[in-house]
Amino acid sequence: MDGEAIVVGAGVVGLTTAIRLAERGLRVRVRSRDPLAQTTSAVAGALWWPYRIEPAARVGDWSLASLRVYEELAAADPVATGVRLVPGVHADTVREGLGDWAEEVDGLRRLPPDEVPGPYGSGLAARLPLIDMPVHLAWLRGRLEAAGGVLERRAVTDLAEAGAAVVVNCAGLGARELVPDGGMRAVRGQLVLVENPGVDTWFTAASGTSSETTYFFPQPGRLILGGTAEEDAEDPAPDPATAAAIVARCARVRPEIARARVLGHRVGLRPVRDAGVRLEAEPGPAGGLLVHNYGHGGAGVTVAWGCADEVAELVTGR
Template identity: 60%
Template sequence: MESEVIVLGSGIIGLTSAVVLAEGGRRVTVWAREPAEETTSAVAGGLWWPYRIEPEHRVADWSVRSFEVYAEQAERAAVTGVRMRTGLQLGADVDGLGPWRRALPEVRPAEPAELPGEYTAGVRATVPIVDTATHLAHLRDRLAAAGGEIERRAAGSLAEAGRSAPYVVNCTGLGARELVPDESVRPVQGQLVVVANPGVTEWVVSAYKDATATLYALPQPYGLVLGGTAVEDAWGTDPDPAAAAGIVARCARIVPEVADAEVLAHRVGLRPARPAVRLEAELLPGGARCVHNYGHGGAGVTVAWGCAEEAAELLEAA
């Protein structure tokens, strides 16, 4: 059966969009330049929390909707990779969280005794944390069950995809820089270290919007994810030993147990940053309708379901 929709990209944005469309009755094929396990999504720490993504008023709705979906999926954590976990956002206050805070069923200012080191403020909240490897596999399974397919293929142009189906959903992330082309899409390099978890059960984050060096410790089933970095316009994906040492040292200041933890893995990913997420439709040469869904910065996990559902609505508006 010929495809009705070509979804470009196999990261969390692309696969979530494909699942929403396929489960809504569309005949969907994903064109994947690389398999999901080699995308930036597979490297992500997986915490639901808007970070390096604009515009705020739209991000709020996308984030809230995604939170709702993840909360349901957390009831089947072993299959979906989603768990609800309480943690601490250091240096934040409840009133400054933005309109997306309405998603949080449990949020309060941290007590002084809960704040480590030099921190004088913080927010405690319960949010989804996603094991992205498990979640991407879950999305692939849902897509297949709904009749969708994944083809290992890189689009040479949007027009090429438009010649293969009447609808295209562009979820190419950083690849949109050349494919569209859209020079406003830029990489923000992130490095993290995975260590054997010494018993940490709650997440902790201190990541200011424009900081190059961030700090987070995220408990996942496969280990404790320590971060991180946020280096703009850096394209390299090889781990930097000095950056890794800095990550562990920063985390050890608030979680001393990680100083001697066994290092299990080093990871580097490139966040697809843009001044604002591009989620809109246009007609391609030849008449195919293209819905763009890219530029999610450091919050692809956070907004994936909200953006996917809006992309489906834009496609239905044709």
């Protein structure tokens, strides 16, 4: 299909989708209520790993397709793209609890208990893409514009009024009202940014069911500490008691973190959908084609390029 496409949403899912469409010859406009720096994606950690995302039968392929893109970006220009390959440990994680996709992750290995940091008895080591999201979002915008795409600060309140032959809904949590989709809900994540006391590896201990998680990600100029996964919580203000608890949990793994100077606090609302990611095409309400690509939960970065490829195939047939 030739012609114009409007992508609703300028997070990592929306931008990667727009890039794939623009690079296949469509005239693409991305419409977003918020500037890039205020999207949920801008707050993300962001480590490649399929976390809190369904459906499992599709997530593996999306994740691996994205992994290969991030590996290429890290090899080509980590400074410009914001993508680096960094070693680290997933504690309280065993290979048997993962999908078949884990077989395709180079270097993923089980650690002996005495090599797992902190008060944890099991863990997996890997060297994975770690993305500096403010840098990466700016790079994505540049790649979109180089392909002829346009980013517009404009809220979309009705998909029927988008006015293009192809409309792609990448609205994240906004799909709750826009579709509307009552299965969308927020899972609140709070982070603490501190001066890096010399940590050069990432660490996670994040259950899929607990509201408290422990992780730290070394990013340029800061160390990101987390976190929380509070279901149906939408308060955008950081909670001081929660921040103190995050620092304390991370310091149990790396004691030097307790003395690190706090640089700031962040809160993001993960766009979780009860039925899992919705990625499908249907006739548009005003004619044309409407494609939904939302509900990625805490793994939008992890599956962004794989989902974008699938959207492009639905739209162009190739």
